[in-house]
Amino acid sequence: xxxxxxxxxxxxxxxxxxxxxxxxxxxxxxxxxxxxxxxxxxxxxxxxxxxxxxxxxxxxxxxxxxxxxxxxxxxxxxxxxxxxxxxxxxxxxxxxxxxxxxxxxxxxxxxxxxxxxxxxx
Amino acid sequence: xxxxxxxxxxxxxxxxxxxxxxxxxxxxxxxxxxxxxxxxxxxxxxxxxxxxxxxxxxxxxxxxxxxxxxxxxxxxxxxxxxxxxxxxxxxxxxxxxxxxxxxxxxxxxxxxxxxxxxxxxxxxxxxxxxxxxxxxxxxxxxxxxxxxxxxxxxxxxxxxxxxxxxxxxxxxxxxxxxxxxxxxxxxxxxxxxxxxxxxxxxxxxxxxxxxxxxxxxxxxxxxxxxxxxxxxxxxxxxxxxxxxxxxxxxxxxxxxxxxxxxxxxxxxxxxxxxxxxxxxxxxxxxxxxxxxxxxxxxxxxxxxxxxxxxxxxxxxxxxxxxxxxxxxxxxxxxxxxxxxxxxxxxxxxxxxxxxxxxxxxxxxxxxxxxxxxxxxxxxxxxxxxxx
Numbered sequence: 001x002x003x004x005x006x007x008x009x010x011x012x013x014x015x016x017x018x019x020x021x022x023x024x025x026x027x028x029x030x031x032x033x034x035x036x037x038x039x040x041x042x043x044x045x046x047x048x049x050x051x052x053x054x055x056x057x058x059x060x061x062x063x064x065x066x067x068x069x070x071x072x073x074x075x076x077x078x079x080x081x082x083x084x085x086x087x088x089x090x091x092x093x094x095x096x097x098x099x100x101x102x103x104x105x106x107x108x109x110x111x112x113x114x115x116x117x118x119x120x121x
Numbered sequence: 122x123x124x125x126x127x128x129x130x131x132x133x134x135x136x137x138x139x140x141x142x143x144x145x146x147x148x149x150x151x152x153x154x155x156x157x158x159x160x161x162x163x164x165x166x167x168x169x170x171x172x173x174x175x176x177x178x179x180x181x182x183x184x185x186x187x188x189x190x191x192x193x194x195x196x197x198x199x200x201x202x203x204x205x206x207x208x209x210x211x212x213x214x215x216x217x218x219x220x221x222x223x224x225x226x227x228x229x230x231x232x233x234x235x236x237x238x239x240x241x242x243x244x245x246x247x248x249x250x251x252x253x254x255x256x257x258x259x260x261x262x263x264x265x266x267x268x269x270x271x272x273x274x275x276x277x278x279x280x281x282x283x284x285x286x287x288x289x290x291x292x293x294x295x296x297x298x299x300x301x302x303x304x305x306x307x308x309x310x311x312x313x314x315x316x317x318x319x320x321x322x323x324x325x326x327x328x329x330x331x332x333x334x335x336x337x338x339x340x341x342x343x344x345x346x347x348x349x350x351x352x353x354x355x356x357x358x359x360x361x362x363x364x365x366x367x368x369x370x371x372x373x374x375x376x377x378x379x380x381x382x383x384x385x386x387x388x389x390x391x392x393x394x395x396x397x398x399x400x401x402x403x404x405x406x407x408x409x410x411x412x413x414x415x416x417x418x419x420x421x422x423x424x425x426x427x428x429x430x431x432x433x434x435x436x437x438x439x440x441x442x443x444x445x446x447x448x449x450x451x452x453x454x455x456x457x458x459x460x461x462x463x464x465x466x467x468x469x470x471x472x473x474x475x476x477x478x479x480x481x482x483x484x485x486x487x488x489x490x491x492x493x494x495x496x497x498x499x500x501x502x503x504x505x506x507x508x
Contacts, residue, residue: 030363031162033457034433034464036486052486054434056161056457057363 181260187249231408331372373497
C-alpha cells in the first residue's frame with residue numbers, strides 16, 4: 001500500500017489501483033455521513049478531484065493520487081458512509097482505477113514514509 | 122488539515138478541553154473545542170438523549186445597571202428598559218422579574234446587528250439592572266453601541282471574564298439540580314441568582330439546542346470545579362461547537378453571521394415572534410416602518426427550512442432554485458441532521474416560495490438536488506415551561 005500527502009491510499013493489483021482515504025484522514029473527518037463517487041468510465045489525472053466525502057460539519061475533496069480510468073466504484077460506501085470510518089483502509093475503499101501510468105505509484109510514500117509524514121503534521 | 126494560526130483567547134475552561142481531548146479551533150477570536158474524542162455525530166445524539174455540557178464562555182454576558190436608581194423597583198426597571206428598548210425590537214418594559222427574552226439588536230435600517238438574550242433582575246434591590254448575553258463575534262461592537270446609547274444614565278458591566286456553561290438535554294434538569302437545587306423550579310426562559318460554594322452565580326433556564334437546559338454564569342475560579350462536578354455525573358458529556366451548530370440547525374434557530382446579518386430584518390428572518398406587538402404598533406424601534414411594510418406584504422425574502430430530499434448536504438452558500446431552474450435564493454446554513462439521518466438547510470427565498478410543501482432545488486457542486494420547504498423546527502423543541 002502506498003500513500004499520498006493528501007491522505008489517500010493506493011493498493012495495486014494487476015495494473016488496477018484500489019483507492020481510499022487513510023485511517024488518519026477518516027479520523028480527522030469524523031463520522032462520514034455522505035460519499036460521492038465518480039462514474040465508471042471517468043478518466044482522471046493525478047491531482048484531479050476524484051470523490052467527495054462529507055462529515056456532519058464539512059465537505060472534503062478526495063483527489064486522485066494517480067491517473068487512470070475509473071473501472072469500479074464502491075457502492076456500499078455510498079449506501080453506508082460509516083463504512084469509511086469503520087474500515088477506511090479495507091472495505092471503505094472508494095474506487096478502482098485502471099492505471100494510466102504505473103510509475104506514478106512509485107512516487108507515492110510507503111507506509112514508513114507516510115507515518116513519518118504524519119509526525120510532521 | 123490544520124493551519125498554524127495565532128493563538129486565540131482562552132476561557133477558564135480551555136485547559137479542561139485540552140485535557141479531555143478537545144480538538145481546538147479558532148472561533149470568534151477564541152480557541153474553542155469543535156469536538157471531543159466522541160466526534161460531532163455522537164456528541165449531537167448524546168445531547169438529544171441525555172445531557173451535553175458546552176463551554177460558551179466566549180459569548181458576551183453583561184449587566185446593564187442604572188447609574189442612579191430611585192429605589193422604586195418598578196420605576197427602576199422601567200427606566201433601565203427604556204434605555205435599551207430604542208436599540209431592539211423586543212418588549213423589555215413588559216418583562217417580569219426573572220424572565221428572559223430573545224431579542225434583536227437593530228441598526229437604523231432595521232437590519233440585525235445581533236441576536237441576544239435580555240433578562241429582568243429578580244430581587245428588589247437589583248430592579249435597575251438587566252442581564253444580557255450577546256454573541257461572541259459581535260460582543261465588542263454590541264457593548265460599544267449599547268454603552269454609547271445609554272450614556273451616563275447606566276453602566277454596562279461586562280461579565281465575559283467569567284465562565285458561561287450551557288447544560289442541555291432531557292437529563293439537564295436532573296444533572297444541574299443535583300448541584301444547584303434552584304434549577305428544578307425554574308421555567309424555560311427564566312433565571313435566578315443562586316449561591317454555589319459561597320459564590321454568587323446566575324442560573325438561566327434557556328439554551329440554543331432545542332432541548333431543555335440551562336446556562337450557568339459563574340466567576341472564573343468556579344469554572345473548572347463546576348465543569349468537573351457536572352461531568353462526574355455520568356449523564357453529562359462534553360460537547361463541542363460542531364454539535365452545537367448541528368443541534369441549533371435542527372432546532373431551526375438562526376446563527377448570527379450566517380443566517381442573520383445587518384442586511385436582514387427580523388421579518389425577513391422569520392423572527393416575527395421577537396418583534397413586540399406594542400412596539401410595532403408604536404413604531405418605536407429602528408426599522409419599525411420597514412417591519413410594518415414587510416408584515417403588510419412588502420417582503421422580498423423570507424428565511425425557510427429546507428429538507429434536502431436527495432444527494433449531498435447543501436451547505437452555506439449553495440444556491441436555491443425554483444421549479445424552472447431559476448436561482449431564487451441561497452442557503453445560509455445547512456448540513457447533515459444526525460437526528461433525522463438526512464440533510465437539512467435553512468436559507469432565504471421569495472415569500473411566494475416560502476410555504477411548507479413548496480418544491481425547490483438546491484445546487485450542490487453544480488448538480489440540482491430536490492428539496493422541499495418544511496416547517497421549522499426540523500426536530501421538535503422540548504423546552505420545559507412550568508405553569
